Amino acid sequence: MLTGLASRRSFTESLEGAVANAQRHGTPLALLLADVTRFKAINDTLGHAAGNQALVEVGSTLRECLRAGDHVFRWGGDEFALLLPHT
16 A cells, blocks of 8 residues: 555445444534645656655645544545544
């Protein structure tokens, strides 16, 4: 795993559980989807190693911003998903 984040498959499984939990307890749940703007330009101009490093840095930054109980996933190539219970 390049970024050290869980995959889209894990996201799908976690989303189902988070939605069920939010419904059961009547609590809010936020889902954020984000992608790296102009990511293709990083790969095209600086190379794939730089693109990979950018993904690692974004993943690390997102992970550092999480509260206990929040989850971040690498959803696709340059896309990330965050599940934020009680938000």
